[in-house]
Amino acid sequence: MGCWEKLKSSGWAFPTAVLSLYGFFANCRIAEPFLTPYLIGPYKNISEELVTNYLFPIWTYSYLAFLFPVFLLTDFLRYKPLIVLQGFFLVSNYVLLCFAPGLIAMVFLEIHYAVVTATEVAYFSYIYSVIPLENYQRATGYLRSAMLFGYTFGAGLGQVLVSLAGLDYFHINAITLGVTSVAFLISFWLPMPQRSMFFKGRKTTAVGRQSQQEGPGRTDRPDGTAADEEDASSGKQKMERNDNAAWCSRKNVFSAGHLLWQSFRESYSSRHLIYWSLWWALATAGYTQILNYIQLMWDHIEPSATSSVYNGGVEAACSLVGATAAFSVGYMKVNWSVWGELALGLFSAVGAGAVFLIVLTGNIWACYAGYALFKSCYMLLITITTFQIAANLSMECYALTFGINTFVALSLQTIITLIIVDGATLGLDIETQFIIYGIYHVVISVLFLIRGTYTACTKQRTSKPPDNIKMEQNTVEVIYDEAF
Template sequence: MEQDTRMRMSYWEQIKRSSWAYPTIILSFYGFFANFRPAEPFLTPYLIGPYKNISEEQVTNYLFPIWTYSYLAVLCPVFLLTDFLLYKPVIVVQGLFLVTNYVLLCFAQGLAAMTFLQINYAVVTATEVAYFSYIYSVVPVDQYQRVTGYLRGAMLVGFTLGAALGQVLVSVVGLSYFYINAINLGTLCVAFALSFCLPMPQHGLFFRDQSHSAQQGETRIEAGGGWCSRTIFRQAGQLLWKSFRDSYSSRQLIYWALWWALATAGYFQVFNYIQLMWNHIEPSSTSSVYNGGVEAITALMGAAVAFSVGHVRLRWAVWGELVLGVFSAVSAGAVFLMGLTSNIWACYAGYITFKASYMLMITIAMFQIAGNLSIECYALTFGINTFVAVLLQTLLTAIVVDDSGLGLDIVTQFIIYGSYYAAISLLFLVRGAYTAGRHHCGTGQASVQDQKEDPGAEVLSSVQF
């Protein structure tokens, strides 16, 4: 017995000494528990029901816009502080704010408390950048693909099982929303505790000390030492500018980044307000609400279509923009269906179609952008694209949703979101038709240029999701 215990301890010590296994295991478990949220698919019924007693109009036109504005305000500072503080403190902060979020949901009452909750949750979403950035700073480059797959898998499994459990607790057990939120609070406390077990990275992607820069073969700037020295900030600024130029030097990558920002802004709006649409169509008892089951199915569908990308063979430089236009049209049709139907099952089907379409194309877009970029460039590009998406989402919210703007009802909002995706579709269909026509009717020089700008026509199957 004692010998078995020693052997297990010795094996765990070997894992802890590994250059990548220990932080990957801990962060994967953190990602699982942080995304294991059985109460999240039922947030809107919980807020507008007897537990919080907030009106649907207040949730739609006041509370949810607070999250959007707060997210925009904290996103850029958090992105830079994440690298400067070496990731782990930001992950710990995210875990703390997740716990605080569900403490408020369980025990706080009144509109003011729920307003603070939206600001609190904006910090949670803004700090998500630390989840993947952390692991890239503590594992060797040759393990990036493997650990990315593990971390995405942990998030997906956590979200799917959490949504499925929430549905079982609502439909089968008949548990009240309050107790489901209490269970959620417990799982997030586990995630918060796990965040302290992560080892501290020795360097960031942009803010690096001179010894690390020298080890990586980078130009060493001689100046006064110190982590917070002027030299460190100057080096970080130079690397940020270089990464920006490298990221957006290709016309092809700019098109993918543009679609990423435009489509993600619309996705955020649909995802944020879909529960209000479901409640509008069928404001029924908890036993007939299937939000959790739909979210679980949607997550599995998203994983399936993302995995299928690895088996696609396509000249993305030629056909990519046209494909973006086609799937944007699918998204537009799905959003119109959600907004115009009075059947809850048709609305569920539209949401599943919409999210699967978005997950498929965002996976391709992420790979197309990351395929020819260093991890520093990819981190910056992800940050910039997300910031532009949130900026566009904020404009949509201020004009369409907010009481100080048009303050439209939920049905009219979804009709506008469908029109928004239709405009994206038209833009990329026209551009895609021009690109494909130029390739087939133009000179050989155009074909050569397309091949140079295609980041992943032949190696798409190597990406991990």
Template sequence: MGCWAELKSSDWGFPTAVLSLYGFFANCRIAEPFLTPYLIGPYKNISEEVVTNYLYPIWTYSYLAFLFPVFLLTDFLRHKPLIVVQGLFLVSNYVLLCFAPGLLSMVFLEIHYAVVTATEVAYFSYIYSVISLENYQRATGYLRSAMLFGYTFGAGLGQVLVSLAGLDYFDINAITLGTTSVAFLISFWLPRPRRSMFFKGRKTVAWVRQSQRELPWRTDSPDETVSDEEEASPGKHKMERHGNAGWCSRKNVFSAGHLLWQSFRESYSSRHLIYWSLWWALATAGYMQILNYIQLMWDHIAPSATSSVYNGGVEAACSLVGAAAAFSVGYIKVNWSVWGELALGLFSAIGAGAVFLIVLTSNIWACYAGYALFKSCYMLLITITTFQIAVNLSMECYALTFGINTFVALSLQTMMTLIVVDGATLGLDIVTQFIIYGTYHAVISVLFLIRGTYTACTKRHTPEPPDNKQKESVGEHVAVIHEEPF
């Protein structure tokens, strides 16, 4: 109660609390760890080959198609409408799963889920447009914790309902429909941000940049700041300041494009940040591919038709172990500018070994352990990467960089899906796919072991500039847990 009272009494508390509540229910997807057994079981009766080589790739292609337009729409419409859309499509997702028969309905399901994942950018960036800079760290902690707890609670509850309560997969999909409906209703409570990050006009770009670095968040919107010219002719500028015509004006679009380009140049002007972004894109592509197809590997080793399924319990345990690994980064005092790239190489090698364990074992529990190890390594490294990128960038560059990195990762994942998985090309079986994924992560580890060794040798005895030391200290004391990439 004390925590809630503190949130409610502060200017940043209400949107943070509502968004955290939304994040909990939106990620409390009780049935998600059991999606593959549900699709290939008697309820949908789709073959494993069709699910692997035809159905799941549709999500990847659709996600790639939606990601960049959704990123621009999120800023243009100021976040809230996209979060409401995400909640709506979460509901329609489980309506299709519960009540729509046939393969065609499952194709629409994959497209709907692509909209859900693409609009996650709105969830992740919303809070930074409505709160002050000094509250970013605390708000991020609440949001990440809510997401993680929701996912862990949902997966664990799903396992209990299946194993102990004896509910079938249709029942837990119906329950998940209820939790996502609650998330959809909560999304309407979110206050709409008064400003966007890029679509805000030339006159306000400098004001916003300065306020983000120096000033507390103001209750008056930068879009509503009135100039001397506007005071002289308020009717002329009323539509431009408050209506969609102003937002769509040529001057505003040009200003947004110019700011996007400037942010892009700032984000990738440093070779150091380019290497971290490269690892982000390469590793995330492989991580999402394994995350997307791991249930098929589990079903291959221990078929759900004849074996007990513990997918929910495994996902819940993996989330907690991975979160603990990521959280520990904030308490490890390491000069990441010297040793960070080497750490990327070492833990990527461990992750590659874990993927080979998954594919080479015939014991389902060893497969579960390999998945837990792989996921923990990724969450640890993505947290380190987040620190190294975020502490060196302004807020505009922060959002754009993570958007671009995710887009590159998804493009790589789409290429892997098209070549390796899609039935129209190679259409490989699940075992061969995972051998390729293990090899892929091994190549990443070799590249960054070489690069990391070079960086450690050249920078170890080089004095670090004072401002970099200060930024490094920020990275050592801030922990951001990533269950899904931005």
């Protein structure tokens, strides 16, 4: 009990620990690596073409529709309620998977999952509103690692239950429903941030204290204490009603809009932050697209109906490597302002090569290895990018920046989905899709290799004084020594 109280009294350890615990259980989705075999198998009996070109694009479009409203609600409600909402929709997501039959139910499933992913902005921005700036880097590494370790444990456990225990996919989904319910309960432990970033906070608590302090001091009535308490209570209720009305007033909305615009200008006034944000948007769009369709690629190379499925083991191994990379970021001593953009380009090039390995090989194990390499590179870079952006912004700006970056990434992903995936347009096969994804990541790597090389050379050159300045400095030192 003493350790628990000590943890709660810590300025950053308690919210980081609780949010990491939530992230672990929320991402411990034992059944997720087996979603495609579950949908196209006898349990849901949906064709592979329908899953690829109709069902999965619904998630992308719904995610884009929800993202901006959810971002505004995230700040308006001060982060925690949106994390609780995410936990609730995680639970309802697996309720639908387990007990709702038919294609229409799976459409609602994709919409529910879009709410889960849209509220991730609350998960990543919450922690920066309750901890000091000096703990951003370490907390970011812990949170990202908790998510990845949760997914690693869940995917590994799922593989064990499928391959060794012989459980069917329905029971795997039922177990996942129980695990996500634990995450939903943990979300209520999170401390509530004291204020939102853009909407003015309520002052009812202060008003209540003031009324209580003024009440006992009045003695102009015979039953002064009781009457004053009644007046204080009625005054408090009146102030609460007025404050609730002001909460959504036109003045408050205009004020929030002005702050949003000012924060937007501050967030993207620095070229350094613009380049980090650009990589975030471009890389996240490509990563999410590959993550969505990788199971279909595996099933194309080695159909799940006629062979053993090792999706869970592969996802566990990939996430373990990614989690280790993300955790190590918290202890790296690198001048990211000099070498950061070059690192983005180099590791993006490795990721692009991994995508081509996935699509060009006919061996399922080589495909698995390419996916592991690609995911590890992304997890390392996105963790570095997250704390770099957060560390260079004021508290009023980072949530907005994260939201805008995610919105841009999702807009790019929606365009990609609409053009090459959706059955209403090109509706390309899975192999052609992955070739395009590989070319897309090559473009990202070339852009940042050029930019990173230029930045590193410029920084290195400006950090060294010219030779004539060095000679002048040496001359001044000699004159000073001779004089004294």
